[in-house]
Amino acid sequence: MPYCSTFIATSLDGFIADRNGGVDFLEMIPNPDQLDMGYVAFNEKIDALVMGRKSFETVCGFDVPWPYDKPVFVLSNTLREIPEEYSGKAFLVSGKIREVLDELEHRGYHRFYIDGGKTIQSFLKEDLIEEMIITVFPVLLGRGIPLFGELDNQLEFDLVSSQVYLDQLVQLHYRRKRST
Amino acid sequence: MPYCSTFIATSLDGFIADRNGGVDFLEMIPNPDQLDMGYVAFNEKIDALVMGRKSFETVCGFDVPWPYDKPVFVLSNTLREIPEEYSGKAFLVSGKIREVLDELEHRGYHRFYIDGGKTIQSFLKEDLIEEMIITVFPVLLGRGIPLFGELDNQLEFDLVSSQVYLDQLVQLHYRRKRST
DSSP states (O other), X not given: OOEEXXXXXXXXXXXXXXXXXXXXXXXXXXXXXXXOTXXXXXXXXXXXXXXXXXXXHHHHHSSSOOXXXXXXXXXXXXXXXXXXXXXXXXXXXXXXXXXXXXXXHHTTOOEEEEESHHHHHHHHHTTOEEEEEEEEESXXXXXXXXXXOOOSSOEEEEEEEEEEETTTEEEEEEEEOOOO | OOEEEEEEEEETTSEEEOTXXXXXXXXXXXXXXXXXXXXXXHHHTOSEEEEEHHHHHHHHHSSSOOOOSSOEEEEOSXXXXXXXXXXXXXXXXXXXXHHHXXXXXXXXXXXXXXXXXXHHHHHHHTTOEEEEEEEEESEEOSSSEESOOOOSXXXXXXXXXXXXXXXXXXXXXXXXXXXX
């Protein structure tokens, strides 16, 4: 079985980007020592990332080197190809989520970092998210791109831990509660 | 100046009631010792409650004795009168929020517990909330009555504390960040 996790920051009102699609709020709390807040440890445990086209294009637009050391599978039914410069780093996948995961499993990937609002929402709709690490920033954005979306069924989680970083950020770590 | 606070529980996806208006999720974590999670201390610091008609009617519908020992001001422009049995406990107020608060201040009330989704949202729109104590339950409801709504402007807060109750609930305590 694939194991899908998220590691994401949100505003207190649940937005992962503001009304203009920007993420300036991530800079609101100074982080002079570049604390990674558990990201490095999280990244070590995954085999690959899965994100949507929008998140991929957002990352491509950042004025920083390619930030991932694991393969990034870009889930899109509209994108025709991955731009040349990301060849060998990002790979296009399309189709139904479970089929995509099956195929990636066959190729040896088992632990996935699911990124991007729409993609996380799609995975939650299929109840495929096992772990969520959510870092809550102390701001109400009032409008923006929401982390969570509508679900047909409620999903219960177990709180694994809650940790404060930089005196202002609360990182919530949840694991899907499965009846055994 | 009035001092307005909230003390409220939400699902992880920010709902204060489920798609049917119910709050069954508040019972998902057993609380055998009836831990009050700071409510008693919070209640001691307020002079009165302000809630909307819907919250008032919800509380009236609960199969428990009237739960408040402070005056409850029911903000409504449609309700004609408070039912006889709540006379002396709940009081109808109407009009614009700031005017209502001004009047209550004149009557000697200064610290208000603002309750109910719509009412909290209205107060936030006017940037009148100074403190928020939010207890996050480990469930995605997927749909329901949201705690937060649209805002024209972002509102920054300071994290006062974060505390875990019953191993599963994270209580976030924020104070509005004001430039002085």
